[in-house]
Amino acid sequence: MPQDVAADDVLCAGSFQGSKCIVVASTFNGITQTLAFCQPGMKSWHVCDGLPIAGPKDFAFYQGKLYVLLRFLARLHAFELEEGDHGVVVSRVEHCVIEGLHDHHIQHIGKLSCNIVVWRDNLLLIVRRYDTTGNGFPRPNRELHQVQVFVLDFSTNPCGLTEIHNFDGDCVFVDSCGCNSFPASLYDGAEGDRFYFVDQYSKYDVNSFDPSYDTFVYTVRNGRTRPLATELSPDNFGAPNGNLDVPLLLLTSK
Template identity: 45%
Template sequence: MFDGMPQTGPGFEFEAGVSPWAGLHPDILGFVLRFLPCLADRARVRCVCRHWRAGGHGHVLPPPLPILVLPEFKFSSLSIKGDLMLVRQVPVPREVAADDLRCVGSFDRWIVGVTPSMDRSAMYHRDADGKTFLVNVFSRKVIRQPQLSSYRYNFSAHSGEALRILVGTPYISPLRQVVLSNAPDSGSKYIVAASSNHKGARHLVLWQPGMISLHICSAAVINGPIDLTFYQGKLYVLMRHKVHLFTCELVDEVSCVELCLTELPNHPSQEGGAIGCNVVVWRGELLLIIRRYIDDFQNSQVLKVEVFALDVNTTLYGLTEIHSFNGDCIFVASGGCKSFPAGLYAGFERDLIYFVPDYCKPHDRFVYSMRDGRMRPFAAKLFDCYFAVPEENLDFPVWLLPSE
């Protein structure tokens, strides 16, 4: 589906000379690929034969439309009309069990997956993670990650006191969200940051290549669901239900951490009602996305969506409400929020925010228009079937925005 490898089977490939199409000029193939915004369609072109596969590479193409990663390593690409296409399952590496894999984050072509832990009686722990992987969905390369470390040290979010991260003994804990500072195959050093929920307590987890285990930063002020993003060399930690923002200084890579709380100015969304917050990097700016709800014990109806640009260059961050993404779209999920240059494709609706279910707001499945404030359902049939599975097996989708 992604790498365009030719399918096996007699008579599938045609050889050069058998059909005049086999010798199609590479420039023509590149021209055709530019009109195919879906990655699966581009792969279909490349998998026709080895000549098309060779000729289809090496072209500068706009990034493909976002892909939604579903349970069991299933994928659905967004169409030019803004709907989800047919769900397809992608072969997974032998090291990864697709039935047990839970996706908790993504970066470019990489997906972060976890599998359930095994207890002594060889039964799965659905509320704890065992193995953690970084999986490249194109090359199927797997980077294994160690388990979490049990050593935790408290620190004050206001004092900026340094926290020393030490190696400890492993213990089981579920990861909720994982973000990467860079792609593992980018040639640059990268850091993995994650939100962990251990025995009802939230922790910030950090790791980078060379460390023998994942490590936990514990702070009493992080007492609820959080959203994570890397921005201008720092890690930003947002309390999703309180609109509290923390700046994490990674001093000497991740061997030393300073966590500082920054008060955000009051705004209408802080007055009554439940709220859900996310943070995303868009065109060099840090944006705060706020959903305001009415709670009725059965469902949470979204009343309003607000988007603010954060000024992080001042001691007290300033908020400026915005009503346009200049033609771009934002994709929100529990595995992290991402922006996409929707204006590259004619006919694709712009200035939208796509919300899909996550572990905090499992009923959110709608599209919000920044231009007129309207909301419409998104992929209702898909998510209705998705929520028919038992709660203990419930997984939440992750947006994948690979570069071409």
């Protein structure tokens, strides 16, 4: 994010006049990790440098806090935000220790990919675990081993986990830039109790651009997975020079 970009260039003053909406932006430059915040009316970003959150992240605003998840390490931090003289500022950052996450629930060898999403006044942790013990070349074989969905309980310290297998007919869309939960009835073709994954997990391979993607549907009630109807590939989507970068799920209600 360029340092000279003003908040008013990001938020339309007319649409958000009088709003308390907060925009969070994440940047990566070499080894420097930065989070920046703005609200309508702010003339500059509130920038936080030197944070212990290096790597791909997922974000969720929940009960007045911003939760930031390190996706491939399953480390969760809570940011407390307050109004300063020039707009929103970060007043406190807390590492949320999750009870038994690594010792019990995630006990098999393999790589993790995690997300967080707000669903019906709950903050959910979505965990995908992969078996990477194969000898694929140039990158190891990557086979989906398990998907789990947990409700996070912040009333205890460490916060607890409750696994769920019923989504009350709702669905969750997961892409490389975040998650959203919706009633399945809002979208033609969407099915309840399903997670729709369209996620990029690697981009570069031996100094060349070679993205790989997770594209599948997961059913919460029975733990089954199936492929998406459309294969996600650069050629299929007509991307320039055969390259397809970050995939997104674009949602329009009926």
